[in-house]
Amino acid sequence: MTDMIEKFVPQxxxxxxxxxxxxxxxxxxxQHRKERLAGALRLxxxxxxxxxxxxxxxxxxxxxxxxxxxxxxGMNFRHVRVSDLILVNHAGEVVxxxxxxxxxxxxxxxxxxxxRPDVVAAAHSHSIYGKxxxxxxxxxxxxxxxxxxxFEDHVLVTEGGGxxxxxxxxxxxxxxGLGPHKAAIHQNHGLFTVGHSVDEAAWWFITMERSCxxxxxAEAAGTPKLVDAESARYTRDQTAHPLAxxxxxxxxxxxxxxxxxxxxx
Numbered sequence: 001m002t003d004m005i006e007k008f009v010p011q012x013x014x015x016x017x018x019x020x021x022x023x024x025x026x027x028x029x030x031q032h033r034k035e036r037l038a039g040a041l042r043l044x045x046x047x048x049x050x051x052x053x054x055x056x057x058x059x060x061x062x063x064x065x066x067x068x069x070x071x072x073x074g075m076n077f078r079h080v081r082v083s084d085l086i087l088v089n090h091a092g093e094v095v096x097x098x099x100x101x102x103x104x105x106x107x108x109x110x111x112x113x114x115x116r117p118d119v120v121a122a123a124h125s126h127s128i129y130g131k132x133x134x135x136x137x138x139x140x141x142x143x144x145x146x147x148x149x150x151f152e153d154h155v156l157v158t159e160g161g162g163x164x165x166x167x168x169x170x171x172x173x174x175x176x177g178l179g180p181h182k183a184a185i186h187q188n189h190g191l192f193t194v195g196h197s198v199d200e201a202a203w204w205f206i207t208m209e210r211s212c213x214x215x216x217x218a219e220a221a222g223t224p225k226l227v228d229a230e231s232a233r234y235t236r237d238q239t240a241h242p243l244a245x246x247x248x249x250x251x252x253x254x255x256x257x258x259x260x261x262x263x264x265x
Contacts, residue, residue: 045077055125111171200245
């Protein structure tokens with residue numbers, strides 16, 4: 001896992017590198033995932049990704065792998081604490097917590113978690129640039145190094161985007177469209193990202209939203225020059241693997257966990 005760091009940082013024996021934690025019991029891993037989930041939700045709120053009651057991030061339970069933790073329906077992202085998170089099974093039942101689950105969150109995330117055993121976390125919200133870009137019916141172009149993260153690793157899903165996702169078949173359609181990729185643009189709906197950790201899934205969403213913003217701005221000003229395919233693949237391979245996504249999220253985690261310690265309650 002240190003290969004990525006070694007490419008960018010000169011190796012010195014006295015340096016300490018931040019790496020994902022390793023757990024020896026479910027309780028500690030569950031608590032860690034819930035803390036990161038609450039922090040990621042607060043960051044989404046801070047960045048203005050909320051739109052009424054829409055939007056959700058989920059984290060698969062490490063022990064009950066057909067269950068996931070998610071923000072309660074109708075709760076402001078900025079207020080979510082660890083104790084507010086609810087646990088939902090793949091039948092849509094709340095098995096821990098007293099607040100309801102967003103039906104769309106259950107439908108979409110249950111389908112993705114079932115189809116992708118490698119996925120620990122998934123993120124979706126009605127962010128302004130993501131939903132604006134989704135109306136264009138296209139994928140992101142490699143116009144910046146940041147956008148190259150998604151080169152040949154995200155898809156456009158056209159089916160059902162203009163219809164609110166409430167039935168389970170719609171969730172399965174989105175999960176099938178996502179396939180093995182890290183992200184999908186659901187036409188007329190918005191962005192959806194997944195990861196091997198909450199940190200990774202949240203970071204892919206944040207940087208994808210910003211890449212949508214950058215492309216919309218660039219195209220409003222003129223015709224962007226594309227990064228050539230070989231360079232785009234090279235940049236993606238260096239900066240778009242799971243550890244890179246996790247690592248990129250850490251400065252945001254440091255900020256939200258220090259400035260809003262009540263999230264741990």
